[in-house]
Amino acid sequence: MYMYALLLSGLEMQMAGNFRPSSGAEHHISHLWEMEGINPALDALHGEKVGVALSLVCARYKKIASIEDIAGRIVENYPGIPENSMWCIFGKLFNAVMDENTPDPLSDVDPQVLVEKFPQIQEVIDKIPDGCWIQQLLTRAGCKVTLTDLGLTGxxxxxxxxxSxxxxxxxxxxRLSRLINLD
Incomplete structure (x- = not known):
């Protein structure tokens, strides 16, 4: 089953002509940690960080899906890219990160469309496993499972x-969750 999943993701990337089908938020988190802007150097492989990040992403997405009144949670005025935080974290990489994010794809998102499409988003999220299930799989496979395993803290x-x-x-x-007040 797992080999089949790897084959499918490889075929998806080949068909798309890029890594997007197999590189989402979990990879972005791993890359952020690899940049060592918010954490020290980690003695962990990219895939190990991706696995731990996947459990964080799944938990975050499940939290988003649990929102009942999305219209009441939409951020009134999207503040844009948090340049101050990014400058402090990315330092000399700041300009490259800003170039990568210009234009900001969220600037084209109509919050009303997000509200209208939210039930469909919830349906998709309902099909993904929760973070605990990912951690159980990682444990069974003998992988790093937690932030502590990577040398990080909560x-x-x-x-x-x-x-990320x-x-x-x-x-x-x-990224889209930046338009939703999750607190």
Missing amino acids: EIVPLTLEL PFVRRRMTLM
Whole structure:
């Protein structure tokens, strides 16, 4: 089953002509950690970081799907890319990261369309596993499972979730969630 999934993702990437079908928010988190702007150097492979990040992403997406009144949670005025945070974190990479994110794909998103399409988004999220199930699979496979296994602490999660969507200029649900008040 797992080999079949790997084959399918490889075929999807070949058909699309890019990595997008197999590189979403979980990869963006791994790349953010690899940039070492919010964390020290980690003694972990890219795939190990992706696995741990996947459990964070699934948990975040399930939280988004649990919202009952999305219209009441839409951010009134999207503040744009958090340049101050990004400058502090990315330092000399700041200009490259800003270039990667210009124009900001969220500037083209109509919040009303997000509200209208939200039930469909919830249906898709309902089909993905939750973070605990991902952790169980990682445990069974003998992989790194938690942030601690990677050498990180839970304190890094809020900043990771805030900045990881800007590692690549891709529209993921993690990036789209910046238009939703999740607090």
